[in-house]
Amino acid sequence: MTSQSYLLIKPEAIECGLRSEIYESVKDAGLNVVCQHEFIAQPRHFELGWSDLRKDLHPLEHVVFELWFAGKPVELLLVETEHHAHQAALLAKARIRNDYSRGAFRNMVHAPDSDFEFRLQLGGFDTGCPRCSAAATRITSDHDTPQAFSGGTLLPEELRNPDVIMEHVAPIWNDPQSYFWSLGTPEPWQVSGPGERAYSTYLRYSPYDLSYDNLVGALLDSFPGMTFGRASELLFSAMNRSDVAIATGTRTDVTLAQRSLMRQGLNLAVRPTRDKAAGDHR
Structure with missing residues (x-):
């Protein structure tokens, strides 16, 4: 049975022309790309995909997302392998960041840490692709999503x-x-x-x-x-x-x-x- 994950190529990587290097790192990690979608990121993608960090509780997180991504091109790679796709995607992410990152906000790629994050975030991007939709969790309200970091200190x-x-x-x-x-x-x-x-x-x-x-x-x-x-x-x-x-x-x-x-x-x-x-x- 195959295992799936995804990587998101961030705007700074597209701007720097690093896509071919990222594809190579994904291949070296033993992952097959089964879907590729380039689109213009919007705040709603992150409000839904990161709904485990509700905007009313984590507004700074969502402001950073909006400044970082909104109105800019990103590319989503749905990837799979025989076993442990998330670990392989995280390995590819680490290699790309080690080779090309230029700081916390120029770190080139994202990959989810868990199957829950994978399905939640993939649902937020809502590519309209049947293959992606089959793997995604559909979100209609952030109040329906279990919250991450529930013990973390919130802003006043x-x-x-x-x-x-x-x-x-x-x-x-x-x-x-x-x-x-x-x-x-x-x-x-x-x-x-x-x-x-x-x-x-x-x-x-x-x-x-x-x-x-x-x-x-x-x-x-x-x-x-x-x-x-x-x-x-x-x-x-x-x-x-x-x-x-x-x-x-x-x-x-x-x-x-x-x-x-x-x-x-x-x-x-x-x-x-x-x-x-x-x-x-x-």
Whole structure:
């Protein structure tokens, strides 16, 4: 019995002319492409396909989707193999990202992590193809979908307004010099007295197992007085570059901040501030 999954070639990969390289990586992973669909992505594709992250609870996630994909060409590859198609698709994704990714928001391809995600997301794209439709879950309401990350920290209710978030995020997303694109090093949040910067806490890896709302919400929860803009800047910069510190201060204070964030699902390390690791999160 065959096993199916899919890969989504993102707008940046199409713009860079990487499709032939991606096809080759898919083939090298032992996957056969049984359907190919190129289309212009729309917000509704993600509202339905990612309905396990409801827009009223995770508005930042959906704003990022809209800025990243809406109105831009994507290509969906329905793939199959004899066994374990999801693992093979994830392997192909990892190889493509290792070879071509240029940061958290230029990572070229997506593949689902589970059969549930596969069927849900494929249903959201609604290609109209009988073969894809046979594998998809049909979604009519995000309230019918079990929610992912139900224990994650949400943004404060007064911030859960997609229009307000879009007004803040869109100008930064559209600025090629902004923290969305790996540039600049924001000042870390100071958790101790003036001048106390001996230790800092850094993300160990990009935390893709929480929504962006969960991640920014965790910073707001752990650091009273931090604004949405400041939390977004620190979080997205740290996702792009492992040398960006989230918080700095004495070892005791930074460790308390680390523990608070780790209780909310982030994975962080505490290191001497002068001992920063180079590189970025792929």
